[in-house]
Amino acid sequence: MTTVGAALAEGLAVRGIQVAFGIPGVHTVEIYRGLAASGLRHVTARHEQGAAFMADGYARVAGRPAAICVITGPGLTNALTGMAQARADSVPMLVVSGAGATAGLGRGLGYLHELPNQRALAAQVALASEQVDAPEDLGPALDRTIAPFSTGRPGPTHIAVPLDVASMPCPPLPLPAAVAVPEPDAATVVRAARYLSSARAPVILAGGGCRRAAAALRAVAEALGAPVVQTVNARGTMHAHPLGVPASPSLGAVRALIEGADVVLAVGTELGRTDFDMYATGTMPRMRGLVRIDRCADQLVRHPAKLVLHADAGATLAALRPLLTGPPAANGAGRAAATRAAAWAEMGPALRAASDLLGTLRDAVPGAVIVGDSTHPVYAGNLFYDHDRPGGWFNAATGFGALGYAIPAAIGAAVADPDAPVICLTGDGGAQFTLPEVMTAVDERLPILFLVWNNRGYAEIASAMRGAGTPALGCDPTPPDFAHAARSFGIPHALATPDSTSLRHAVAALSPRDGPAMLEIAIPAAHRSDEGS
Structure with missing residues (x-):
């Protein structure tokens, strides 16, 4: 017999998760039964906050999410800080927690590790928070907590399994639901390419969405003759490149470069205050002719833009490159070099x-x-x-x-x-x-x-x-x-x-x-x- 807890681990493996960070407890025995048989690697942390931070670092380097497994109550509350950090930096992770027995949830009866509403607590930082109340709920709950990793700006998700449900017999899980990944709209790509090709002093703002699109980013920058300002999470994408500006857009010299552009292409960046207004001046650099590329539809409506492309950064940059016409803008490397020198002196x-x-x-x-x-x-x-x-x-x-x-x-x-x-x-x-x-x-x-x-x-x-x-x-x-x-x-x-x-x-x-x-x-x-x- 396969229990719900064991089937959960199998479902994670089928959905591409290879590693689980966590600390076992009496509320997760059945989940750990499944982990032992699933082939997933388990890494034992010393604290649940550490487990969440480990999953964060893993996802940034691997390019795919890990799971963390924690008990209910203090296990989940300890993990919340790491989940919030991941939410802020768009890092995917799936947090699996135990929960008390169904009959006692939310009743204040003094059970071990009791929380008034664990799911609601996790939902304050999770993109999705699910509770499995019956064996047939497990497959859909897994699909709903996995989907946000590829359909928009990723972050942490959460799934809880009550103690009594975890030990119930579980029928075979259905195959994972297909997830529709946003693709660049061909007509909008053509419009954006024409607009960018007409720029005389373009600048590119590269965010964390460019981490795995460095080659495409460099190709577009070279075709446009555009200096590339890299936010913290985009560093390394333009290493030692003449068009690279590996400096904060909060520095006055970098702001001057951005404000001097006639067209700004922002790729995979939320234009967040901790990057663009680090000194808390209350102002953002003025961005004329803004074109945005982002996986997250919600992000694209937060700053007015001339054109928006709701799609993956790498796929969109690759689609743009062959459509860019005309010679690169004059003196892009010179503008980048002058900005680097001025920003360095400013520090x-x-x-x-x-x-x-x-x-x-x-x-x-x-x-x-x-x-x-x-x-x-x-x-x-x-x-x-x-x-x-x-x-x-x-x-x-x-x-x-x-x-x-x-x-x-x-x-x-x-x-x-x-x-x-x-x-x-x-x-x-x-x-x-x-x-x-x-x-x-x-x-x-x-x-x-x-x-x-x-x-x-x-x-x-x-x-x-x-x-x-x-x-x-x-x-x-x-x-x-x-x-x-x-x-x-x-x-x-x-x-x-x-x-x-x-x-x-x-x-x-x-x-x-x-x-x-x-x-x-x-x-x-x-x-x-x-x-x-």
């Missing part, structure tokens, strides 16, 4: 130094996936940094902005691509949110370099508080001894200073291959006050 010496260190790290470990937390070098890189791998630079310092993201998300990234070097870039403060997850990397023998930027506290927040004339209260939590922490994990540890030579030598000495290693960058006290952005 200031402390941020430039941190961005230079990122360049040293990139050159020391080519093709790495660098997963970041909210810490000084990550802030600097989000302002200006040219990564060498599409989709290989991402962090939690935009969007939802959850601290503690980097360590578990790096684990997910390493599970997704075992052959890629993975570097976790976290601060000492953020690391303390999820430090136990390092043991998951140890268990899985993942060759991750955990790089801890140790400025002994929340230096960025302290700087902001002082700038507002407020005492920097609560900004100096004592960090652990990271060398001792690494020893307790059974992994190598090295110490370096924040200069290129020290960093390069330390990275070369560690070079994790058979498991994780930790590199601590100790920030001298005299430099900590310079880290405000």
Whole structure:
């Protein structure tokens, strides 16, 4: 007999999910029975928030969602932060939770892990939240929670299985429902191509939707002679290209480039405030002749545009390229170079130094996936940094902005691509949110370099508080001894200073291959006050 819980795991595998991150519990025994027989890889996290961050990092690198499996009550509430981070950055994941027995749900009878309405709670951050109340509900619920991954802007979804339903006999599941993926409208593509071909000073804004369309993006940019401004999640798509502008559209120099364009092509970007108004000025750069390409119909109505194409970024760019006529616009590379120089000068010496260190790290470990937390070098890189791998630079310092993201998300990234070097870039403060997850990397023998930027506290927040004339209260939590922490994990540890030579030598000495290693960058006290952005 196949139970509902076991059939759920089988249904995930049939629908293309290969990995589940989670922590087993008494409410998910039947689901774990199915996981053991399904062929899915299970990775045990140390906390459900870590499991959700792992699924986030996995999806960004693998290009497909993972599942996370948690118990009801605290298991789900712990996972909500990771789900919200994924929602903010359009990252797919399917959260599977147990639930109490059907007869007691929502009645306040004091059952273990009871919530008043688990499904409604998850629905605050999930694109879809389903509860399986009978065996015949399982197949349709799976289809409804899988569909959002390909029909629009993806994000987290949730499916709950009550304890009594999970052990019920389950008939064979129907085949997965077909999902209609939006295709570019041919007539609108032709109109857009004609309009773009007439531009004299075009600019392209590339968002996270371009991560897997780098070649098509470069081809369209070259045909148009258009500088390409890359948001945080698009870094790496134009590495070292003369038309690339790997700098934040919140910087004045980049805003000037955008506002000087006669046509702006925005591809796979929500035009979000954390990218386009990082300094919270309340203004967005003016975009004349805006043409938008996006998978999400809701996004396309949020900013007035001359033309919109509701479709996948890669497919639409590929359809546009052969229709672009005429010579490229004059001096596109010159406009890009001038913008890069002005944006670099605008950042200031402390941020430039941190961005230079990122360049040293990139050159020391080519093709790495660098997963970041909210810490000084990550802030600097989000302002200006040219990564060498599409989709290989991402962090939690935009969007939802959850601290503690980097360590578990790096684990997910390493599970997704075992052959890629993975570097976790976290601060000492953020690391303390999820430090136990390092043991998951140890268990899985993942060759991750955990790089801890140790400025002994929340230096960025302290700087902001002082700038507002407020005492920097609560900004100096004592960090652990990271060398001792690494020893307790059974992994190598090295110490370096924040200069290129020290960093390069330390990275070369560690070079994790058979498991994780930790590199601590100790920030001298005299430099900590310079880290405000």
